[in-house]
Amino acid sequence: AGLTVSRVDAFGNEDLTMTGPGIITMFAYQSQFEDAQNNIEDSMKSSNPQKFLTACVSGVASVEGYLNFKAEEWNKKEPTRPLIDSKDNPVRFEDKIDLWLPIMTNGRKLDKSIQTWEHFKRLLAVRDNIAIHPKKSGYSFSLYELVELINCFRTGIAGLLLQLHQLFNDRAPAIVIRAKFAPDAEVIVEET
Secondary structure, X not given: OOOEEEEEOOOOOEEEEEEOOOOOOOOHHHHHHHHHHHHHHHHHHHOOHHHHHXXXXXXXXXXXXHHHHHHHHHHHHOOOOOOOOOOOOOOOHHHHHHHHHHHHOOXXXXXXXXXXXXXXXXXXXXXXXXXXXXXXXXXXXXXXXHHHHHHHHHHHHHHXXXXXXXXXXXXXXXXXXXXXXXXXXXXXXOOO
């Protein structure tokens, strides 16, 4: 009772302050990725496309969250050249990748020519058009389609996060590395 807890960054700034019992999530992007990975595993165990859709939402949010976290760090380090994404100054995700990333990484760019980017865009479309802003009153996935999309998560979300960590010379969380290098999911049909 009465205990105050906060996070202190490398610059001595406090945030996430709370008093009394509660929960602090140090890195929201990592928590979102863990939620996505749990939903991927649940989707595979139960052949549940809704769990997969939830994983897409959390997975894309984890990638966006990591970029926003790095922009937050940048803005503390470079207050005269801030990177701002706000209601008054909205910045598209792709602009963060194309414009912000080279600024924050001293000219390094995301390699969009590899499968990682194509899989991310595919999962982003599923998130946007089925999970968040459904274009139809229902949806259908064959188990083969679901497995193919689950395998895209490995490269398109985990692989993209890993690639971003490498561009920033950051250590990637173990769960991201394990997800990236997990074996392919597959449909197993029992013969009767």
